[in-house]
Amino acid sequence: MTLPPPIRIGKDLLGLMYIDYMMNLPIYPLFRRLGLCLIFVNLFAPSSTAQHKSGYTLVIHGGAGTILRKQMSPSLEQAYLRSLNQALDLGEKMLADGKPALDVVEAVVRLLEDDSLFNAGKGAVLTNAGEHELDAAIMNGQDLKAGSVAGVMHIKNPITAARRVMENTEHVMLSGSGADEFARQQGLDMVENSYFTTTSRKNGLERAKQAEAEQEQKKKQEPTASFKPIKSDWKYGTVGAVALDQFGHLAAATSTGGMTNKRYGRIGDAPLIGAGTYADALVAVSCTGWGEYFIRMVMAKSLADRIRFGNQTLAQAGHDLIQVELPRLGGDGGLIAVDRTGEFILPFCTEGMYRGYVKKKDAGSSSTRQVAIYKD
Amino acid sequence: MTLPPPIRIGKDLLGLMYIDYMMNLPIYPLFRRLGLCLIFVNLFAPSSTAQHKSGYTLVIHGGAGTILRKQMSPSLEQAYLRSLNQALDLGEKMLADGKPALDVVEAVVRLLEDDSLFNAGKGAVLTNAGEHELDAAIMNGQDLKAGSVAGVMHIKNPITAARRVMENTEHVMLSGSGADEFARQQGLDMVENSYFTTTSRKNGLERAKQAEAEQEQKKKQEPTASFKPIKSDWKYGTVGAVALDQFGHLAAATSTGGMTNKRYGRIGDAPLIGAGTYADALVAVSCTGWGEYFIRMVMAKSLADRIRFGNQTLAQAGHDLIQVELPRLGGDGGLIAVDRTGEFILPFCTEGMYRGYVKKKDAGSSSTRQVAIYKD
Numbered sequence: 023m024t025l026p027p028p029i030r031i032g033k034d035l036l037g038l039m040y041i042d043y044m045m046n047l048p049i050y051p052l053f054r055r056l057g058l059c060l061i062f063v064n065l066f067a068p069s070s071t072a073q074h075k076s077g078y079t080l081v082i083h084g085g086a087g088t089i090l091r092k093q094m095s096p097s098l099e100q101a102y103l104r105s106l107n108q109a110l111d112l113g114e115k116m117l118a119d120g121k122p123a124l125d126v127v128e129a130v131v132r133l134l135e136d137d138s139l140f141n142a143g144k145g146a147v148l149t150n151a152g153e154h155e156l157d158a159a160i161m162n163g164q165d166l167k168a169g170s171v172a173g174v175m176h177i178k179n180p181i182t183a184a185r186r187v188m189e190n191t192e193h194v195m196l197s198g199s200g201a202d203e204f205a206r207q208q209g210l211d212m213v214e215n216s217y218f219t220t221t222s223r224k225n226g227l228e229r230a231k232q233a234e235a236e237q238e239q240k241k242k243q244e245p246t247a248s249f250k251p252i253k254s255d256w257k258y259g260t261v262g263a264v265a266l267d268q269f270g271h272l273a274a275a276t277s278t279g280g281m282t283n284k285r286y287g288r289i290g291d292a293p294l295i296g297a298g299t300y301a302d303a304l305v306a307v308s309c310t311g312w313g314e315y316f317i318r319m320v321m322a323k324s325l326a327d328r329i330r331f332g333n334q335t336l337a338q339a340g341h342d343l344i345q346v347e348l349p350r351l352g353g354d355g356g357l358i359a360v361d362r363t364g365e366f367i368l369p370f371c372t373e374g375m376y377r378g379y380v381k382k383k384d385a386g387s388s389s390t391r392q393v394a395i396y397k398d
Numbered sequence: 399m400t401l402p403p404p405i406r407i408g409k410d411l412l413g414l415m416y417i418d419y420m421m422n423l424p425i426y427p428l429f430r431r432l433g434l435c436l437i438f439v440n441l442f443a444p445s446s447t448a449q450h451k452s453g454y455t456l457v458i459h460g461g462a463g464t465i466l467r468k469q470m471s472p473s474l475e476q477a478y479l480r481s482l483n484q485a486l487d488l489g490e491k492m493l494a495d496g497k498p499a500l501d502v503v504e505a506v507v508r509l510l511e512d513d514s515l516f517n518a519g520k521g522a523v524l525t526n527a528g529e530h531e532l533d534a535a536i537m538n539g540q541d542l543k544a545g546s547v548a549g550v551m552h553i554k555n556p557i558t559a560a561r562r563v564m565e566n567t568e569h570v571m572l573s574g575s576g577a578d579e580f581a582r583q584q585g586l587d588m589v590e591n592s593y594f595t596t597t598s599r600k601n602g603l604e605r606a607k608q609a610e611a612e613q614e615q616k617k618k619q620e621p622t623a624s625f626k627p628i629k630s631d632w633k634y635g636t637v638g639a640v641a642l643d644q645f646g647h648l649a650a651a652t653s654t655g656g657m658t659n660k661r662y663g664r665i666g667d668a669p670l671i672g673a674g675t676y677a678d679a680l681v682a683v684s685c686t687g688w689g690e691y692f693i694r695m696v697m698a699k700s701l702a703d704r705i706r707f708g709n710q711t712l713a714q715a716g717h718d719l720i721q722v723e724l725p726r727l728g729g730d731g732g733l734i735a736v737d738r739t740g741e742f743i744l745p746f747c748t749e750g751m752y753r754g755y756v757k758k759k760d761a762g763s764s765s766t767r768q769v770a771i772y773k774d
Contacts, residue, residue: 166694166727172548172665173573193664194693197549198574200663287576288569289548296672296696317570318542320672323696324703332707351542 076385078117079266079364082109082130082378084140085259086310086356089374091396099395105137106378106393113265114380114389123265123273123306124162124185131158131181131275134261138220140376141259143179146218146279148227154218156279157293158184163272163301170293171205172197178211181277184293186210194295198287218279230283260292262308264301264360272306272362274299274322281313291316296323304362305329305336310375311355315348325359336361344369373397452761454493455642455740458485458506458754460516461635462686462732465750467772475771481513482754482769489641490756490765499641499649499682500538500561507534507557507651510637514596516752517635519555522594522655524603530594532655533669534560539648539677546669547581548573554587557653560669562586570671574663594655606659636668638684640677640736648682648738650675650698657689667692672699680738681705681712686751687731691724701735712737720745749773 084106113130135143146154158180159170169188177183183205187196196204206212260278276299278292290313291298298309300322307322321343328339336359344356349371356370368377378393460482489506511519522530534556535546545564553559559581563572572580582588636654652675654668666689667674674685676698683698697719704715712735720732725747732746744753754769
């Protein structure tokens with residue numbers, strides 16, 4: 023396991039001191055003095071490193087929505103839980119190996135993009151035109167650097183394109199065919215749009231179009247009645263990851279196929295920095311839900327600011343935003359967030375949210391992990 | 399002047415009471431009772447209405463950047479000031495007539511879009527491909543409703559398309575040719591892309607490409623040297639308006655042609671709710687500057703949250719964000735903001751910002767107005 027430099031040096035020196043002490047060599051007093059110095063160095067090291075003691079936290083989501091136990095087959099349920107666990111496996115290994123949070127959230131989201139169960143990358147929902155338009159964003163809390171792509175159609179892993187935007191351009195957000203062209207120039211894996219299609223999503227589009235046609239019909243029959251926008255399961259589904267690494271750095275990543283049956287180049291909250299994705303030195307956030315409400319509430323930044331300026335705890339801020347303000351405005355969904363102490367939340371106000379976390383408090387403790395789908 | 403309903407009814411009733419009193423008719427006691435009720439109604443009316451006493455504030459900007467007096471001809475300077483004054487004329491007339499803030503910011507931004515001096519609508523900058531891709535957003539503070547379009551190429555007034563997205567769809571953000579198609583279906587004025595082109599912007603693109611080519615050349619000569627992104631005047635220029643109407647409601651609107659020489663479907667901060675444009679019940683904000691930094695800072699929402707949660711004054715929050723944090727991150731630009739008491743700010747950390755305001759404190763006072771370009 024790769025440790026941050028001061029801890030690693032400390033460990034090495036302690037080892038040498040032990041050998042020295044056991045062999046009763048004359049250099050022991052020198053080593054003891056050095057060891058004491060190192061204890062002081064560690065005591066006054068930046069709180070992030072000192073505080074985490076090689077702990078880390080990874081939280082993931084695979085979308086929130088009307089996920090009911092009675093509608094889910096046991097085998098599908100197991101498949102979702104297996105996928106979530108695989109994502110946590112990958113992320114935890116990287117975090118334990120001392121990889122930075124930014125690498126971890128990208129890798130985890132890539133895995134979920136490649137997994138056809140989730141509405142991102144392969145398995146993304148279909149637009150009204152029967153195509154896929156994908157959105158993704160990534161943000162590094164350490165330096166507030168961010169990258170995002172919206173409405174891309176040929177990039178196998180949009181989250182990696184978002185990272186390239188962040189690192190290899192002076193831009194934050196690229197869109198449409200221009201973003202596809204950029205990814206091609208960067209040498210990223212490009213695919214036919216049909217690569218993303220699955221039977222399940224084709225059926226989803228058909229159901230959405232049918233529901234829309236029925237509502238249009240009703241509207242014609244009762245032109246004065248007010249109709250709520252069709253709000254249904256197929257609106258949701260996004261994947262996201264937030265992580266705190268061993269060095270106390272935070273990062274967030276989100277990727278989505280957006281809304282089934284979307285048209286007019288609709289962009290949701292996922293690729294918008296501050297709305298669906300945000301990370302700073304204090305907190306990293308990834309959202310999922312009815313994107314339009316998350317944009318209007320600038321959800322992820324709202325959470326961060328309530329903590330930074332409102333003296334709210336992470337739990338309190340998450341509760342207020344997701345359980346109180348979001349439903350009050352008429353929206354729903356959920357989010358995942360982790361702060362720099364490793365505390366995390368996964369609030370949602372839908373029937374379910376595909377979600378999971380793995381957390382290791384410090385070097386001495388073993389990690390805890392959970393994956394879940396439903397509210398209870 | 400249209401007054402809000404309770405005040406208008408009160409005025410009418412007072413008029414009737416006066417006539418009745420003068421004519422000594424027997425119905426006077428009844429009217430007196432009604433009048434007293436109305437006084438009570440007004441005393442307990444929502445504070446927003448009571449507080450403003452028919453005051454209003456409108457603040458506008460036409461972009462921030464390296465605007466130096468020595469580089470500006472007196473006639474061009476006069477043209478800019480005239481344009482800013484015309485925008486304030488239009489907005490003030492509407493506010494005085496009791497129009498809602500949302501209508502006012504849309505109308506003012508439309509006027510600035512039609513004005514070829516500013517980088518929005520006609521007169522927008524050119525992309526690397528020699529075309530125009532326009533972005534705009536509008537937000538209503540009263541109900542947090544918002545609409546935005548990004549990368550549109552044929553809508554004469556993108557800000558009106560943004561408002562249609564807000565009012566006639568369940569979406570917040572539409573992009574690219576899909577957004578153009580939506581605007582066409584809505585019956586908005588559509589134009590050839592070349593409608594937006596001016597000689598000045600053609601020259602701007604040529605200069606930008608030349609500077610880029612020179613930097614590429616230098617990079618080849620000194621491959622190890624680090625080069626800052628080309629940061630120059632042509633990055634900037636956006637128009638925006640924020641208003642507080644007589645009813646205490648706030649709204650914000652921003653429109654831009656983005657960055658000269660942009661490519662890959664780059665989207666800046668202007669159409670991103672929370673970044674370049676934001677309004678809630680407390681404050682309305684419109685930004686201009688190096689968009690990427692405004693996105694990473696989620697600038698407009700940051701300002702709102704510092705006021706809501708950080709107990710900062712508008713002036714303090716604006717100063718901290720624009721004069722301290724933005725330059726610290728490496729960006730520059732400015733913003734305009736108005737709060738629900740009618741206080742406003744126009745901070746910027748560039749050489750200049752085309753800007754202006756008009757404010758009427760209450761029904762009894764006359765309005766104050768100023769337009770300016772440079773720092774001093």
